[in-house]
Amino acid sequence: DAGVIQSPRHEVTEMGQEVTLRCKPISGHDYLFWYRQTMMRGLELLIYFNNNVPIDDSGMPEDRFSAKMPNASFSTLKIQPSEPRDSAVYFCASSLGGATDTQYFGPGTRLTVL
Amino acid sequence: AQKITQTQPGMFVQEKEAVTLDCTYDTSDQSYGLFWYKQPSSGEMIFLIYQGSYDEQNATEGRYSLNFQKARKSANLVISASQLGDSAMYFCAMREGIDMRFGAGTRLTVKP
Numbered sequence: 001d002a003g004v005i006q007s008p009r010h011e012v013t014e015m016g017q018e019v020t021l022r023c024k025p026i027s028g029h030d031y032l033f034w035y036r037q038t039m040m041r042g043l044e045l046l047i048y049f050n051n052n053v054p055i056d057d058s059g060m061p062e063d064r065f066s067a068k069m070p071n072a073s074f075s076t077l078k079i080q081p082s083e084p085r086d087s088a089v090y091f092c093a094s095s096l097g098g099a100t101d102t103q104y105f106g107p108g109t110r111l112t113v114l
Numbered sequence: 115a116q117k118i119t120q121t122q123p124g125m126f127v128q129e130k131e132a133v134t135l136d137c138t139y140d141t142s143d144q145s146y147g148l149f150w151y152k153q154p155s156s157g158e159m160i161f162l163i164y165q166g167s168y169d170e171q172n173a174t175e176g177r178y179s180l181n182f183q184k185a186r187k188s189a190n191l192v193i194s195a196s197q198l199g200d201s202a203m204y205f206c207a208m209r210e211g212i213d214m215r216f217g218a219g220t221r222l223t224v225k226p
Binding site for chain 1 (some may be wrong): 159212216
């Protein structure tokens, strides 16, 4: 089975541009998570979905960030407008279910905002 | 409040030797899961091993084992017979409820 798929793997953009990151979770997984990893702050949970419904977006840093999950096999994380401090690796992860289920990560998207 | 603590920013081990990476956690929940992930220089996060809070036996996965001491709230990762390919960042994580909290990581370097 395919793991979590993310695209693009690398994104370089200029400040002020809109950036859209994409994720396809593992088929059958009910939970989807978006994380951001930086040297300064480590891995941070941004938002997670259960059965396509956003449950907790308290980790989303600003209104410039938004996430959607229109169906069970696709999610997007959008930054508009992007800023240099948004440069980071963004991971998508999915899990089958509840509290003790393993989260499987995608390969990540390395975002650079110039 | 910091929930996952990895006190070793960096560790070195000789090839073929065993190494222990430390992890302590803080929770008042009875049900939780403990995880270790490996992040090589290529950047992906690779799941290694899982320990449930109610599991009485330490988890093992090949060369990886988790030394779970519930009373001390520690979940150390033991890698036996280290290989050069084990050089990477290692993250301890705890899942209580739905979200997962990660430690700051330990960078392991395996020397030939």
